[in-house]
Every structure is written in structure tokens, then in C-alpha cells.
Amino acid sequence: MTMSLTEIQDKIQKGEYRLSDHAIKRMIQMKCVFCGSKAESRNVTFVYDFDSNYFFIENVPAEVCGQCGEKTYSPTVSDELIRLAKKKLKPAKTVQVPVFDYAIQV
Numbered sequence: 150m151t152m153s154l155t156e157i158q159d160k161i162q163k164g165e166y167r168l169s170d171h172a173i174k175r176m177i178q179m180k181c182v183f184c185g186s187k188a189e190s191r192n193v194t195f196v197y198d199f200d201s202n203y204f205f206i207e208n209v210p211a212e213v214c215g216q217c218g219e220k221t222y223s224p225t226v227s228d229e230l231i232r233l234a235k236k237k238l239k240p241a242k243t244v245q246v247p248v249f250d251y252a253i254q255v
């Protein structure tokens with residue numbers, strides 16, 4: 150049985166068809182908003198930087214542009230990042246980060 154795309158979309162809207170998370174991920178696999186290149190799903194380290202508060206959140210699922218490296222987070226992940234940033238959680242580990250000043254070094 151062959152169905153047209155509109156028929157499939159109709160069935161999905163009516164709830165007769167369910168899409169797997171993987172399929173949804175594939176469908177919304179966005180092109181990079183900056184350069185239009187293809188982005189791939191990868192786990193990245195999110196750098197939180199607000200009001201001189203810095204921390205990293207490792208293993209964050211993101212779509213990373215193969216061309217320019219721009220990272221895009223799904224709405225769910227973005228919400229979770231905000232939630233994590235507000236929580237005073239015990240970090241998994243603490244690292245020392247060297248800080249350079251462009252104005253002094255260049």
C-alpha cells in the first residue's frame with residue numbers, strides 16, 4: 150500500500166500513526182541556521198557563562214553544524230539546561246581553566 154505524504158501527515162495528525170523519536174529527530178534534523186549546512190546529532194559540552202558565573206555541562210545532546218560548528222539545542226534540552234543552571238547542584242567534577250585576555254595577549 151502506497152500513501153501520499155499528505156495522507157501520512159493526515160494520519161499522524163489524527164493520531165492513527167505515531168512517529169518514533171528517531172523519525173522525529175530525522176525530520177526535524179535542521180540545517181544550520183547560520184550557514185545552511187547539514188547538522189549532525191552529537192553530545193557536546195555546554196558552556197554556561199552568565200554574570201561571571203562559569204560552568205560546563207558535559208554530554209549535552211545537540212545538533213552540530215558540520216561546516217561552521219554552530220550548536221543547536223532542542224527546546225527540551227534548552228529548558229533542561231536553564232533548569233540545571235538555576236539549580237545549585239553538586240558538580241560531577243571541578244576543573245581549573247586558564248584565562249587569557251585578548252587585549253593583553255595580542
Ligand SMILES: [Zn+2]
Nearest residue numbers: 181184214217
Ligand atoms: Zn553552520
